[in-house]
Amino acid sequence: MRHSAQRDTILRIVKDAHDHPTADTIYSRVREEIPNISLGTVYRNLKSLSDMGEVDTMETLDKSIHYDGNTVTHRHFICRECSHIIDLFFECKIPEEFHSLGLLVESQKTIYYGLCPDCQRQKAQ
Amino acid sequence: MRHSAQRDTILRIVKDAHDHPTADTIYSRVREEIPNISLGTVYRNLKSLSDMGEVDTMETLDKSIHYDGNTVTHRHFICRECSHIIDLFFECKIPEEFHSLGLLVESQKTIYYGLCPDCQRQKAQ
DNA sequence: CTCCCAAGTAGTAATAGTTACTGTTATTAT
């Protein structure tokens, strides 16, 4: 894989982001540094960065992919009201049962859905 | 909500399916019974059935939504080689930590990725 | 039972997110 300024910038911006941005959001942030970058370049590099394990992806109820620069295993909570995404660094053990089923687990993605504290308060009023 | 033959059929077919079909797959199955049903009708009803909690959805690495007629809380394993989806009925406890964070969890979706027994064998050869 | 009308439908157009293509640019091995 050849070096490219575009991919460097994309990776840095995803690593710096803590809001699980979509490709389009990443595109507009990268454009502040590289104004004429192509959206296709952003998608292509996000895909290769994801394949290389440099970034993680989240598939949510909205139809766009969210990217996560934090590749440490963790889970997510999404508020059904405000769509805010919260990172959860609880322990993520692979249950014993996988062995007996002969399943080799390489990664896992968990999303919890519900209400965040702020939205619970608003609902209560 | 008014009764409709189309929705009844769609729900029955999703409940009978055990392969987590996409809207398009469901469409072709429903067409065997209602040949002139519209794809839009399938999408619209899958959405309302999902809103009503009659079916569950799965957002996977491929970009289409998979539907699950089994609404008992469970998790999924997807093989990265053959894309086979396996249902897992292990216990799905909500960790204690959510309370201290003030997060109200209403549902959860977990997908494990890895290799199924068959694909592990093929890789070993 | 019949009539009415809103909810539902078929068919089609539109949209959004993503990927593919094409000619040009830039990285890196020689």
Added chain:
DNA sequence: ATAATAACAGTAACTATTACTACTTGGGAG
């Protein structure tokens, strides 16, 4: 420095899904 080719910008194409519109149908009121 030069050649080979990976990566790029710009644009077209694709796929899954949603929206729209005129027509149909379920089911309650009379």
